Amino acid sequence: MYGSSQPAAGHTDSRPTMPLANITIRQKDRNMPEMTGAEALRRSLEAEGVDTVFALPGVQIMAAFDALHDSQAIRLVSTRHEQTTAYMADGYARVARKPGVALVVPGPGALNASAAVGTAYAVSSPVLLISGQIPSGSLGKGEGQLHEVEEQLDVFKPIVKWNTRVSSVSEIPSAIHEAFKQMTTGRPRPVELEIPPDILAATGEVEILEAELYSVKQPADDLVARAAEALAGADNPAIVIGGGTLRAEAGPEIAEMAELLDAPVVGTQQAKGAISASHRQYVGVHYAQVGVSKELLDDSDVILVAGTRFLVPGFKAANGQTIIKIDVDQRELDKDHGTSIAIEADAKAGLAAIIDALRKGGVDNATGPGGERAATYRNKMQAFLNEKAPNQTTWVKAVREATDDNAVLIAGMTNIGYWSHVAYEVQDGGEFITSGYFGNLGFSFPTALGAKVAAGDRPVVALCGDGGFMYSPQELATAKQHGINLVVVVFDNGAFGASRWDQEHRYGDREIGTEFFNPDWDTLAAAFSIRSVGVDSPDGLKEALQEAVSLEEPSLIHVTLPIMAPPFQLA
Structure with missing residues (x-):
């Protein structure tokens, strides 16, 4: 061409x-x-x-x-x-x-x-x-x-x-x-x-060129055969999914593979929504120091990794373990994570090919629903959250209970945003957006504006810290001018909370540069003709959010809460 x-x-x-x-x-x-x-x-x-x-x-x-x-x-x-x-x-x-x-x-x-x-x-x-x-x-x-x-x-x-x-x-x-x-x-x-x-x-x-549809990368047959053979012989298989599976819309293939192998599924923060959180084989997300992924993977003999770098904190492939990686980016496959079989392919295409090979080889999931191993680790994950972060996850649950399954949540760089990576359950039709490893303050509100333009009638909620939101409060004018009817939740603890927590626990009573003065949120919102409400409890947030997502106008909810431990700074 x-x-x-x-x-x-x-x-x-x-x-x-x-x-x-x-x-x-x-x-x-x-x-x-x-x-x-x-x-x-x-x-x-x-x-x-x-x-x-x-x-x-x-x-x-x-x-x-x-x-x-x-x-x-x-x-x-x-x-x-x-x-x-x-x-x-x-x-x-x-x-x-x-x-x-x-x-x-x-x-x-x-x-x-x-x-x-x-x-x-x-x-x-x-x-x-x-x-x-x-x-x-x-x-x-x-x-x-x-x-x-x-x-x-x-x-x-x-x-x-x-x-x-x-x-x-x-x-x-x-x-x-x-x-x-x-x-x-x-x-x-x-x-x-x-x-x-x-x-x-x-x-x-000038000649204007027509748009083209491009084919996705297909897996090599010999590598598919090797992967299927390894998975068919596994006693305790596990599946790790990343953002590449979400982009490839590989959810049906992930679910089918998990059911076929009776394999628990863990994901990265970028993979939330690729498979429903209510699927019986889904365990949860590994994020920072939170999760049971290392324990699960240590207990697995064959691990299928799709669409992710596969950086599970603390995990290192052991002798006798087989690691199968599917990734569209050859550079990721070239990195040494103990990979045994590296398949360059679109995640959906790669998974579908392996499923086909497994079924042709006689692997069948008709013996029962399975999921007992996944349930064990899912319960361990919930027990961990209940013990280590009961207050933080209560706020996250309030957000989840106030929104429909098809909601789009943008998790900002703020305490409740961090904890939503592991505690917010994304069901079929829902979406979860983060800034990934870039981790930049100020991304959630403006990103949510664009998400809402694409989402139409689906509710879009941005979780912002008081520090991050103040990167772009002027964009309330953009929401109002263009009729972008999202909900912005601003968590106000009067500080760059994660940094303040880190400062206090590493250096003692030596605060410098982490606390700040905030505006009157209602006055700020009113200046842009934006509806606002203040709350100070999870129940109050749930009630305010339920009302806000039902309205055809942009809303700001400001939440007063204390500084709490983020997931990456647990004692």
């Missing part, structure tokens, strides 16, 4: 498992229409099925804004800070199951968005950041142009799968097409595209 030429500034991961697919402009057709670069951008986004762009205007991208004014297919959601554009694109992508698009100016605008792009990279979320640029004639000259950052492409290389800069109007459709290919094949991760303002304003002959 593509020829051999590509823009000189293009970047992709230089390692051989992530090759740069060629970008080229097809041979000119005599009937190719002329249009501006901005119109080519808009039409290319429409051709790829984009229906929403999250953006903040600025001089270098105003031509793109003007072109979007003519779109009947794309909704433009303007924000009050560039970080929010990319956070919203990430939240949108995770709920809509398709790429999210953010549009910002270069330099400070792009750098403001970088924390959100880094989050998308950490959680393998397909986000396209269109970052603009300074005029083409000034690139590389260090003239001090407005918003200039020398080698801006290099700034983003560590946190994107691929990026490039276009140098002509005719390159725009191919660059957009390649961006979507990169985001929707292999491991989905963010990409960045730079378009100088003179290219957006210029006119040229």
Whole structure:
């Protein structure tokens, strides 16, 4: 489909498992229409099925804004800070199951968005950041142009799968097409595209490319056969799932495999929702120091790992254990975690192939429902939570009881957000969103805004700390302006609570820099015409949240609670 030429500034991961697919402009057709670069951008986004762009205007991208004014297919959601554009694109992508698009100016605008792009990279979320640029004639000259950052492409290389800069109007459709290919094949991760303002304003002959459907990576037959043989002979198998299974929508295959093998299932925080928490084989999440995964895996002879790095705290593969890993990213398979059989494949395709091989080999789960081993570890997990975090998990349960099974929960970097990783049960149809290993304060509220744009009538709840929420309180205006009817829960303990707890337990009575002054939450919400209510108990939170999710308007619930131990700082 593509020829051999590509823009000189293009970047992709230089390692051989992530090759740069060629970008080229097809041979000119005599009937190719002329249009501006901005119109080519808009039409290319429409051709790829984009229906929403999250953006903040600025001089270098105003031509793109003007072109979007003519779109009947794309909704433009303007924000009050560039970080929010990319956070919203990430939240949108995770709920809509398709790429999210953010549009910002270069330099400070792009750098403001970088924390959100880094989050998308950490959680393998397909986000396209269109970052603009300074005029083409000034690139590389260090003239001090407005918003200039020398080698801006290099700034983003560590946190994107691929990026490039276009140098002509005719390159725009191919660059957009390649961006979507990169985001929707292999491991989905963010990409960045730079378009100088003179290219957006210029006119040229353009061919708009149609969107394509790409096949997923299939497993090798010989590796599938080896995996099936090992699993069929297992006495105590176990399954570990990660975010790759959720993105691949492999829930049915996980459930079938677990039932077929009578194998307990544990997951990472990114896998919550891949299989229902009420499934009889589901044990729970391993997170920080919390969970029973190490004990379960130590007690397993064959461990099937799908869509995750497989970093269970304290676990090390022992002699005699067989580790089978399925991952779409060969680099993860190359890491030494004691893997016996490494299968490069889409998680859904890999699991389905092994299930087929098991059934053809005579493995059948018709002898009974099973699940006794999983129940044992699930009960141990619950006993651990009851002993170590009864107060924290009571707050989490209040959130769960107040929301429907199809709710979307965004767990921020706050105590109740941390504990929700292990105590919030996601059922079929529900979703759970975190910032993954990036762990950045301030992500939950703006990410929830984007999630709600994609979620439609489904309830969306953001769990925020008082520290994290104050990264972007101005986005209450975005919620109000665009009718984004989510619920924001702000937990107020007057401090960066986890850091304050750490400080107190490591250094004694030597507080410095962790406590702060908070606004009057009701006054703050009222300034944006946002409904608000304050509570100070789990029952109060449950009641307030039940009411808030039933309303067709954005709401803020502020919760007063003490500083408590986070899961990663248990005594």
